[in-house]
Amino acid sequence: MRTYLVTGGAGFIGSNYIHYMFKKYDNDIRIINVDVLTYAGNLENLKDIEDRDNYTFVKADICDKEAISKIFSENDIDRVVHFAAESHVDRSIRNPEVFVNTNVLGTAVMLNCAKAAWENEDGTFKEDKKFLHVSTDEVYGSLPDDDTAFFYETSPIDPHSPYSASKASSDMLVKAYIDTYHFPANITNCSNNYGPYQFPEKLIPLIINNALQGKKLPVYGDGKNVRDWLYVEDHAKAIDMVQEQGKLGERYNIGGHNEKQNIEIIEIILDTLQEMLPEGDPRKELVSRDLITYVEDRKGHDRRYAIAPDKIKEEIGWYPETMFKDGIKLTIKWFFENEDWMKNVTSGDYQKYYAEMYK
Numbered sequence: 395m396r397t398y399l400v401t402g403g404a405g406f407i408g409s410n411y412i413h414y415m416f417k418k419y420d421n422d423i424r425i426i427n428v429d430v431l432t433y434a435g436n437l438e439n440l441k442d443i444e445d446r447d448n449y450t451f452v453k454a455d456i457c458d459k460e461a462i463s464k465i466f467s468e469n470d471i472d473r474v475v476h477f478a479a480e481s482h483v484d485r486s487i488r489n490p491e492v493f494v495n496t497n498v499l500g501t502a503v504m505l506n507c508a509k510a511a512w513e514n515e516d517g518t519f520k521e522d523k524k525f526l527h528v529s530t531d532e533v534y535g536s537l538p539d540d541d542t543a544f545f546y547e548t549s550p551i552d553p554h555s556p557y558s559a560s561k562a563s564s565d566m567l568v569k570a571y572i573d574t575y576h577f578p579a580n581i582t583n584c585s586n587n588y589g590p591y592q593f594p595e596k597l598i599p600l601i602i603n604n605a606l607q608g609k610k611l612p613v614y615g616d617g618k619n620v621r622d623w624l625y626v627e628d629h630a631k632a633i634d635m636v637q638e639q640g641k642l643g644e645r646y647n648i649g650g651h652n653e654k655q656n657i658e659i660i661e662i663i664l665d666t667l668q669e670m671l672p673e674g675d676p677r678k679e680l681v682s683r684d685l686i687t688y689v690e691d692r693k694g695h696d697r698r699y700a701i702a703p704d705k706i707k708e709e710i711g712w713y714p715e716t717m718f719k720d721g722i723k724l725t726i727k728w729f730f731e732n733e734d735w736m737k738n739v740t741s742g743d744y745q746k747y748y749a750e751m752y753k
């Protein structure tokens with residue numbers, strides 16, 4: 395039975411990945427989830443699997459060498475899937491330091507502990523041990539408003555925000571371990587995810603939550619920045635396929651083939667909410683295009699991201715399966731069915747963050 399060490403498994407993508415893996419492998423794998431539970435980490439995301447005998451949660455900081463090496467010494471870890479990070483660009487613009495700490499130093503700790511546990515005396519590595527570093531397309535910087543340009547694995551690394559600079563640094567560290575020690579790792583660079591359990595500081599859940607309450611929908615700049623949206627379950631599947639079928643040492647881009655301007659996304663959400671809300675539901679009257687409010691642009695706002703997922707398709711056979719029109723319905727349905735989840739995550743600190751960010 396393979397044992398996985400998943401970092402950041404209580405966050406958005408990490409919790410979706412854990413659900414996906416138990417659905418796929420059931421009792422044939424064991425997962426240890428290490429998460430320090432920042433504002434973005436939420437054990438409610440894992441409520442339905444927390445009692446499984448083949449699941450363990452460890453509350454620990456990835457920057458804490460002792461805690462991480464203890465997990466490796468007490469368990470024969472076969473796979474590391476490293477999600478834990480500070481993930482929100484706006485927060486990185488306000489407070490970059492914590493991004494360097496978690497994303498760069500935390501990744502260094504993860505690499506060192508895995509290397510120490512997996513390395514043989516002669517510098518080779520034990521059989522069938524693999525580390526997957528989950529990264530972002532933002533490390534490639536920004537593309538012009540020209541839909542013929544794409545990010546490839548060979549595109550130059552050119553991050554702009556403190557968040558993407560910290561992710562690019564962590565990618566470089568993983569690459570250094572691959573190049574120097576032949577450390578058994580892969581890097582994946584993924585586009586914007588959406589789906590269940592996404593924290594409402596990110597565009598899609600924020601718009602759904604605000605629209606249902608008749609609150610303003612803040613659009614940065616001219617609203618024409620483009621992102622390439624990927625349904626989170628497709629991402630989880632890609633990570634598993636890269637780890638099992640990818641060539642060790644390689645980087646793979648993961649994208650949705652689904653480029654849309656932010657304003658288009660907002661309009662689709664409003665139309666889909668109208669379509670899905672039943673007649674007589676009081677929220678139907680609140681959801682309106684009049685809520686759209688153009689606000690000051692994000693500093694250094696990247697114009698366009700677009701992934702060419704050719705390599706992962708050709709080498710591994712993965713492609714994005716969920717069309718945006720279906721994925722957004724699944725996402726909205728999940729938010730309808732999990733109103734308490736939204737209420738819980740938007741109480742307390744979220745209110746303070748929102749008031750400060752959108753004042």
Ligand code: NAD
Pocket residue numbers: 401402403404405406407408428429430431432433434435436454455456457476477478479480481482496500528529530531561583584585586587588593
């Ligand atoms: P998230 O913010 O929802 O979750 C991050 C998780 O990491 C949280 O559970 C948090 O508690 C945990 N964490 C943070 N600091 C930690 C620390 N020091 N020690 C242990 N745990 C810690 O993030 P997400 O959106 O799920 O993103 C997961 C990963 O995927 C990140 O590495 C991010 O850079 C990358 N990524 C995200 C997207 C996206 O669209 N969300 C796209 C591409 C790549």
Ligand code: DAU
Pocket residue numbers: 481482483484529530531532584585586587595596597598600612613614619620621656692699
């Ligand atoms: O591309 C992958 C990246 O996608 C990940 O690495 C990041 O972790 C993830 O947060 C995401 O980054 P973005 O900055 O693209 O996502 P966000 O949801 O914050 O913003 C999406 C777009 O919407 C962006 O152009 C900014 C805009 N926006 C965002 C918010 C929160 C608005 O116009 N208004 C808003 O209120």
